[in-house]
Amino acid sequence: MKTAAIGPVIRCEKLTKRFGAFTAVDAISFAVAPGEIFGFLGANGAGKTTAMRMLCGLLGPTEGAASVAGFDVFTQAERIKQHIGYMSQKFSLYEDLTVRENIRFYGGIYGLKTAAIREKTDALLQRLGLEAERNTLVGSLPLGWKQKLAFSVALFHDPAVVFLDEPTGGVDPITRRQFWDLIYEAAARGVTVFITTHYMDEAEYCDRVSIMVDGKIEALDKPAGLKQQFGVSTMDEVFLHLARGAKNVE
Ligand SMILES: Nc1ncnc2c1ncn2[C@@H]1O[C@H](COP(=O)(O)OP(=O)(O)OP(=O)(O)O)[C@@H](O)[C@H]1O
Numbered sequence: 224m225k226t227a228a229i230g231p232v233i234r235c236e237k238l239t240k241r242f243g244a245f246t247a248v249d250a251i252s253f254a255v256a257p258g259e260i261f262g263f264l265g266a267n268g269a270g271k272t273t274a275m276r277m278l279c280g281l282l283g284p285t286e287g288a289a290s291v292a293g294f295d296v297f298t299q300a301e302r303i304k305q306h307i308g309y310m311s312q313k314f315s316l317y318e319d320l321t322v323r324e325n326i327r328f329y330g331g332i333y334g335l336k337t338a339a340i341r342e343k344t345d346a347l348l349q350r351l352g353l354e355a356e357r358n359t360l361v362g363s364l365p366l367g368w369k370q371k372l373a374f375s376v377a378l379f380h381d382p383a384v385v386f387l388d389e390p391t392g393g394v395d396p397i398t399r400r401q402f403w404d405l406i407y408e409a410a411a412r413g414v415t416v417f418i419t420t421h422y423m424d425e426a427e428y429c430d431r432v433s434i435m436v437d438g439k440i441e442a443l444d445k446p447a448g449l450k451q452q453f454g455v456s457t458m459d460e461v462f463l464h465l466a467r468g469a470k471n472v473e
Contacts, residue, residue: 232257232384232415233278237287238296240273247273249438250287257383260406260416262426265435266466271419272388274435278417279386280304292383308377308385312392316373318362322353325361326376333380347375367398374405378414385409387418396424403428423458432458434465441465 231254240248248270255261265271276282278291280300289296292306316325323344330340348354351371361369370390377385387406391399399422406428410416418429426432426446433443442449442465449461 231255232259232293233261233289233291233417235274235278235287235289238274238277238284238289239286240270240277240282241285246438248277248284251435251438251440252287253433253440253443255415255417257415258410258413260410260418260428260430262429262432263417263419263435264421264426264432264462265419269435269466270438271435275386275388275417275419278303279307279309306383308380308382310373310377310385310387310390312389316361316369316376319360321358321360322348322364322372323357325372326379329376330379335380343379347379351375367394367401370394370398370402371405374402378409382414384415384417387416389419389421391420391422391425396422399425423462426458426462434462436465 233255235254236252237250238248238252239246239250251274263271263275273282277284277296278289280291280296280303284296291303294302294306296303317328320328326344326347327340330343335343348357351368353368353372356364356368361372364372374385374387374390391402394402403425406416406418418425420426429446431443431445432449433440434449435441442452442461444452446458450456450458453461453464455461455464
């Protein structure tokens with residue numbers, strides 16, 4: 224289900240969220256192109272999850288404007304939910320269901336027909352190299368495999384955009400790199416990828432990276448551009464440079 228909209232798939236203009244007197248997301252503006260891999264970085268408490276929840280149609284903004292896949296976050300939140308995939312830190316696969324049962328369950332939730340689910344399941348298992356594990360309980364899979372499966376399930380209904388909230392927590396850089404092969408494949412098919420991460424190796428893999436500090440976007444560019452801007456050689460240093468001045472660190 225791709226959007227017919229031409230131009231940015233995600234667009235924010237001074238998007239703001241206040242909780243009482245506290246401004247968690249402070250007038251952020253940016254646009255993300257179709258097929259782009261957009262890294263959304265910031266220290267704990269910077270406001271990333273709040274911003275992401277607004278873009279997913281899960282939390283009403285206070286002010287500003289934003290659209291995702293051509294739908295308005297204020298008035299068309301339900302339409303947004305149909306056109307996005309979402310993978311949270313604690314991805315929502317059922318540990319006590321098998322690989323195949325999980326895929327069938329989510330395919331059903333996304334409204335796919337049984338025949339389509341069967342066909343797509345076979346293709347998915349083949350792509351992930353999990354054919355032999357189709358009847359294995361998800362709870363007994365290694366964490367890296369669960370993450371890959373959760374990502375694939377988030378893409379099962381062919382969304383225009385996939386939001387990934389720290390999708391690779393707790394695995395080693397090699398397993399993260401394998402996960403990123405799947406991200407690149409999805410982006411090459413035109414899926415827009417919006418990803419939060421605390422791993423700077425992952426920041427390097429993004430097309431562009433924004434860095435949020437105390438609710439504001441303090442920097443946004445390609446990784447090479449950010450390093451040049453701050454006169455440093457790693458994304459770690461860029462991040463430390465910006466996050467050091469933060470007030471709302473949790
Ligand atoms: N429902 C809420 N009510 C009041 N304050 C909130 C609420 N949700 C978030 N906040 C505050 O907003 C700020 C931003 O939180 P948010 O979870 O968006 O940060 P984050 O950048 O995603 O951090 P993390 O990396 O830890 O997930 C924090 O200070 C948090 O305490």
